[in-house]
Amino acid sequence: MSDFRVPLAEALDPLVLALDVGSTASRGGLYDAAGRPVLQHRHKVPHQFTTGTDGTSTIDPDQVVDEVEEIVTTLARSELKGRIAGVSLDTFASSLVGVGADGRAVTPCFTYADSRCAAQVNALRAELDEQEVRWRTGTRLHSSYLPARFRWLRETAPSTFASVERWMSLGEYVYQRILGTTAVGTSTAAWTGLLDRRTGQWDAGMLEVSGVAVEQLSEVRDPDRPLEAESRWKALRGARWFPVITDGLASNLGAGADNPATVAAAAATSGAMRVLVSDLPDELPPGLWCYRVDATRSLLGGALNDVGRAASWLEANVRLDGVDVGALLAAEPDPSTPTVLPYFSGERSTGWAADARALLADVSAGTTASMLYRGTMEGVALSYARVAAQLQQVAGQTQQILASGRVTQDLPTWLQVLADALGAPVVPVTIKRSTLHGTALLALDTLAPGVERRPVDVGPTYEPVPSRAQYYTDRAARYEQLYRSVVAGS
Structure with missing residues (x-):
């Protein structure tokens, strides 16, 4: 099997610094314009969710900020100044952090696996036409999405809920802390259960049932609209910071499942089967979701x-x-x-x-x-x-x-x-860190559209x-x- 990686001396510019916040660790790596990981330029910081028998599944968002800063500091070395053209970040989907007026978290980061809002899911199902909700947002009413989580917080921690000035995904919060500005990628917004998949904007009806104002949420940006922000790392001066995307989209792209004929079966801490489609399906089987990921594509599948x-x-x-x-x-x-x-x-x-x-x-x-x-x-x-x-x-x-x-x-x-x-x-896709690879590829679509990407390595078919x-x-x-x-x- 060929080595998918490339030495720094042979890497094609521009480079991308890709970051991935997963369920078990935060990771980072440098990728060249062909989408190849650069040898000896990766870093990992392990972590774990705080879990409980009551359905708790959280992580400290400031801990993750520290992890990302450590990764960026390790990889964005001064001798790379002028070579790194972009920074891209994916995180596990359906995360939620409440942020106060001082820009600091006032809640833990609630993860997709936190099921304490199950009772609120049932209440919403009794109040709303779930089929109509699913047609608008592409999502079911479920504990992994935010409408029920918002209601649970309002009912169980009303003073905390009232103290929140802005609601963010974990990746948005990381950007806010290290850049002083933020935005939410379309795919990250879609995974909340609050996005109108037809327009790509926040769904007013779901915001109303959630008790959240649109002003409390970030601007939704497609992947080709990076943030223009400066950071304290000299090697990243002039680099563009791409809107935070979900690991699901990154996983598909990184594995090579970037067309309607190829299904990605992702198997990490959690898993999914997904296919990237270029239309907006009107009919959805009840077990699936359909997330808008940019102006022309949706990700269809189940998790x-x-x-x-x-x-x-x-x-x-x-x-x-x-x-x-x-x-x-x-x-x-x-x-x-x-x-x-x-x-x-x-x-x-x-x-x-x-x-x-x-x-x-x-x-x-x-x-x-x-x-x-x-x-x-x-x-x-x-x-x-x-x-x-x-x-x-x-x-x-x-x-x-x-x-x-x-x-x-x-x-x-x-x-x-x-x-x-x-x-x-x-x-089997045999390259490691396919999610991180996909995060880099999405940024390269904007930074180096004319460079041919290296195909991923695969093993014998089962x-x-x-x-x-x-x-x-x-x-x-x-x-x-x-x-x-x-x-x-x-």
């Missing part, structure tokens, strides 16, 4: 809260001493494997049950730790298959499924489970095994039976 998070839970809580999980996932399926609904932090696609929790079913005295591990990761794959079935209704039969993300590299044989569950070939088709058909039917009885019926 899963628990992919790498499910694997991490298994590693922390299930005794796997001596178990070769790679071989376990590559083995022939066993009908005695437990059926698992992997909703460790609630469900997004396809049922949008915010207060759903994981279900371990068909467990007997003979069930082993290995069988529980295999059953959980089969459950994750079946969750992707549920999204894929609805995606096909709108996007049709796609030509390629590209898989990327930490789980695909840490557990490559799980991709065989995914291919078998989907009944379709899966191509083909579905025909003899396993019936097993996964039966397993999917059992999954749906349990879902209807336990999750949908709750």
Whole structure:
């Protein structure tokens, strides 16, 4: 396999400093005009969400500001002055920070996985026509979106809610702190559940039910409208700072899924299946969302809260001493494997049950730790298959499924489970940090439109095994039976 990276001496200008704030770390790297990562020019600062059994999932926004500043200081060295033409930033989607009059956070950063507003989701569903909301915004009413979160804050912390002068995503807050100005990228705005996907502007009706004024939100900017802002880093003098985008859009672009014929299957802490389309679909299956990402394109797909998070839970809580999980996932399926609904932090696609929790079913005295591990990761794959079935209704039969993300590299044989569950070939993207790569590519569309980009490296295709088709058909039917009885019926 070729080395996707390039030494600094061979890098094509202009360079981009790309930043990614994910669920487990903040990362940064330099990329050249061909979209290649520059060797020995990357930096990572690990972090973790604060979580609780009540559905809490938060992170300190000022901690993230410090992390980004450390990354920029490490990478934007003075000898690079004049070479770095832009800075781009993506973060995990559906984040929220309340900011006071002094420009400092008065709330933690609430993440997409914080499900404490589940009761407010139910109240909104009783008040609003969810189909009409979804047609306007492209999103369901759910705990990962902001209308219910705003209502929850108003009801449970009214004094804090009243003290907020501006509401920002985490990336906007980072920019505000380090640049003194900010804006929200179209994709980041779309992931809030507050954007009119037809106009690209804030939706007045959703702002009203949220109790938020449009003046409390940032200007919405498409990716080709960078901020003109100076920073304290000499190497970034004259660099343009691009509006904050979501990791979902960046992940698609970075994996090479930048056209309607290619589906991206992202598998990190959370996961998704997404396709970038050039039109605005009027009909949306109930399990999917459709986010406007710029003036001409939308991202259609479904998201899963628990992919790498499910694997991490298994590693922390299930005794796997001596178990070769790679071989376990590559083995022939066993009908005695437990059926698992992997909703460790609630469900997004396809049922949008915010207060759903994981279900371990068909467990007997003979069930082993290995069988529980295999059953959980089969459950994750079946969750992707549920999204894929609805995606096909709108996007049709796609030509390629590209898989990327930490789980695909840490557990490559799980991709065989995914291919078998989907009944379709899966191509692994083997470059690391595909999300960071996509963030750089989007900035390069503006900074270096005439430079040919280097294609991503991929590995051998995982083909579905025909003899396993019936097993996964039966397993999917059992999954749906349990879902209807336990999750949908709750």
